[in-house]
Amino acid sequence: GQNIDQPTEMTATEGAIVQINCTYQTSGFNGLFWYQQHAGEAPTFLSYNVLDGLEEKGRFSSFLSRSKGYSYLLLKELQMKDSASYLCAVIGRRGGGNKLTFGTGTQLKVEL
Amino acid sequence: DVKVTQSSRYLVKRTGEKVFLECVQDMDHENMFWYRQDPGLGLRLIYFSYDVKMKEKGDIPEGYSVSREKKERFSLILESASTNQTSMYLCASSSIPGGAGNEQFFGPGTRLTVL
Numbered sequence: 001g002q003n004i005d006q007p008t009e010m011t012a013t014e015g016a017i018v019q020i021n022c023t024y025q026t027s028g029f030n031g032l033f034w035y036q037q038h039a040g041e042a043p044t045f046l047s048y049n050v051l052d053g054l055e056e057k058g059r060f061s062s063f064l065s066r067s068k069g070y071s072y073l074l075l076k077e078l079q080m081k082d083s084a085s086y087l088c089a090v091i092g093r094r095g096g097g098n099k100l101t102f103g104t105g106t107q108l109k110v111e112l
Numbered sequence: 113d114v115k116v117t118q119s120s121r122y123l124v125k126r127t128g129e130k131v132f133l134e135c136v137q138d139m140d141h142e143n144m145f146w147y148r149q150d151p152g153l154g155l156r157l158i159y160f161s162y163d164v165k166m167k168e169k170g171d172i173p174e175g176y177s178v179s180r181e182k183k184e185r186f187s188l189i190l191e192s193a194s195t196n197q198t199s200m201y202l203c204a205s206s207s208i209p210g211g212a213g214n215e216q217f218f219g220p221g222t223r224l225t226v227l
Binding site (some may be wrong): 102 | 145147152153154156160171214215218219221
């Protein structure tokens with residue numbers, strides 16, 4: 001089976017940097033995603049990691065260590081609009097297709 | 113622009129009713145998924161399909177069935193709705209596995225209330 005853990009809530013200040021951690025246990029690991037979800041909206045794709053290391057995309061970066069079953073999402077120069085839930089999801093092969101298992105999400109609140 | 117649409121944003125049904133939730137994608141994706149999202153439980157996979165007329169159970173298939181007669185359309189069916197099926201239902205699609213192509217695109221969601 002698959003198990004994903006991430007903090008429930010985090011608070012940070014506008015302009016600061018925040019790191020959201022995610023640990024996972026899975027068989028047949030085939031990549032890790034981070035999604036952003038604003039209240040009442042659908043999740044939207046942020047990043048994908050399948051190899052160890054850091055992937056940078058603008059203000060957002062994502063890191064993966066497969067040996068440790070660990071990832072983090074780094075948000076720089078925080079803006080109020082970054083207040084949202086951040087979902088860590090692990091993909092594995094199941095049956096004839098790919099299957100994504102989500103963590104419960106980290107609710108990030110950005111304050112002035 | 114990629115698009116996944118769901119038939120309703122809000123739906124209210126009574127216990128015992130048969131409920132159909134429709135999802136359509138215009139990206140020619142092979143894979144389609146149905147999730148439900150509940151506070152504190154996150155997104156949980158109900159069923160998925162990797163090809164027309166193919167379906168596989170996810171983590172919580174009990175009380176649900178699905179239909180995929182055409183590539184672009186994936187339907188979720190609640191044969192006899194119950195109050196514990198009150199939830200937000202999200203449909204998603206993705207192309208065949210391959211690097212970042214694993215990305216899933218989500219529809220806007222259907223908030224179903226069963227009275």
